[in-house]
Amino acid sequence: MPATLTGRAAILRETGIKTVLETIPVRKQPSELLPGECIVKLEYSGVCHSDLHFMLGEFAPPELPCIGGHEGVGHIVAIGEHTVGSRFGVGDRVGVTLYLQTCMACEFCRSGKEQYCLNFKLLGIGEWGTFSEYVVAHVDYLASIPDTMPSAVAAPILCAGVTVYSALKNGQSNVGEWIAISGAGGGLGHLAIQYALAMGLRVIAIDTGEQKKNVCIALGAEKWIDFKESSDVVADVRSAADGVGPHVALIATGTNLPYVQASLYLRPTGRLLCVGLPSSPVNGLLLTSIAVRGIKLIGSTFGNRQEMVEALALVARGKIKPHFEVIPHDKINTVLEQMHMGELVGRVVLKY
Structure with missing residues (x-):
């Protein structure tokens, strides 16, 4: 290795969706790594809508300068001295995810719900993320990528895939039930369609545009509703699900209206899976x-490490096929602008 390891990075220096591409030293050099830490040289990184939220300061002001991204796939090039019991070694191909580290001691970590740990560190939020050629991670939180799975295919599963899989797995659904998915043609939504089908659910896809419609139908959605063409989304969704409404709704878009609509079209005792992250309070929810209809609101974020294994395994078995486009890393600002305008179909994966 060179005396100082450097790589290209898309750096956010002011709040907004414009990054600056620079060659910079890795945040920690190999000799500076603590036990358990490692450096991964990335090949690919997915682009998540939550990256956009944080860059725009919609949740909290970003700590500038920063580097976003948390869906990286690459190879380990260095591991901290005195690391003990690691599953991985230098040269291994791994996935780098949102959770950089949790305490592994609180009630949430002990019960397999480490994504709700109160003492977590997140990649791309405070800690520099995967929009860089090199990233510092922790070996305990790396994902093992099945040997048969191409790296670009794995990247969208490391956040989008495991997030919707976890929500569906914990959504108390039964085989044969109807599920409505808002934002069905997007990065999370098109994966939610496939994971829902793998669990035996019947899918109503809600989105807009002919291209997204074609993707959703090709993936197996039984019903399609274009929210821009519909004069009454609530009535149309109810009609599509036996005239009563779906048993489950999964919101995979970060806007408010789909939450209000879902609360109205769900059948009695239905479950509303809250996955998409609106940047402002949701007005209009009629409590x-x-x-009186027994609707359950179920919040869900990311997934635990076991769910990551399960989500990737379904991809390896051919049950899930991410729909994505590979874009050069230096085109990241264009990708972010398209995402902000809602123009992306499926997922975008950056190539280094």
Whole structure:
């Protein structure tokens, strides 16, 4: 290795969606790594809508300068001295995910819900993320990529895939039930369609545009509703699900209206899976209607390490096929602008 390891990075220096490409030293050099830490040289990184939220300061002001991204696939080039019991070694191909580290001691970590740990460190939020050629991670939180899976295919599963898989797995669904997926043609939504089908659910896809419609139908959605063409989305969704409404709704878009609509079209005792992250309070939720019909609101974020294994395994078996486009890393600003405008179909994966 060179005396100082450097790589190209897309750096955010001011709040917004414009990054600056620079060659910079890795945040920690190999000799500076603590036990358990490692450096991964990335081949690919997915681009997540939550990256955009944080870059725009919609959740909290970003700590500048920063580097976003948390869906990286690459090879380990260095591991901290005195690391003990690692599953991985130098040269191994791994996935780098949102959770850089959790305490592994609190009730949430002990019960397999480490994504709700109160003492976590997140990649791309505070800690520099995968929009860089090199990233510092922790060996305990790396994902093992099945040998038969191409790196670009694995990248979208490391956040988008495991997030919707975890929500569906914990959504108390039964085989044969109807599920409505808002944002079905997007990065999370098109994967939610496939994981829902793998669990035996019947899918109503909600999105807009002919291209997204074609993708959703090709993936196996039974019903399609274009929210821009529909004069009454609530009535149309109810009609598509036996006239009563779906048993489950999964919101895979970060806007408010789909949450309000879902609370109205779900059948009694239906479950509303809250996955998409609106940047402002959701006005219009009628709590009386939710209460008298027994609607359950179920929040879900990311997934635990076992769910990561399961989500990747379904891809390796050919049950899930991410729909994505590979774009050069230096085109990241164009990708972010398209995402902000809602123009992306499926997922974008950056190539280094």
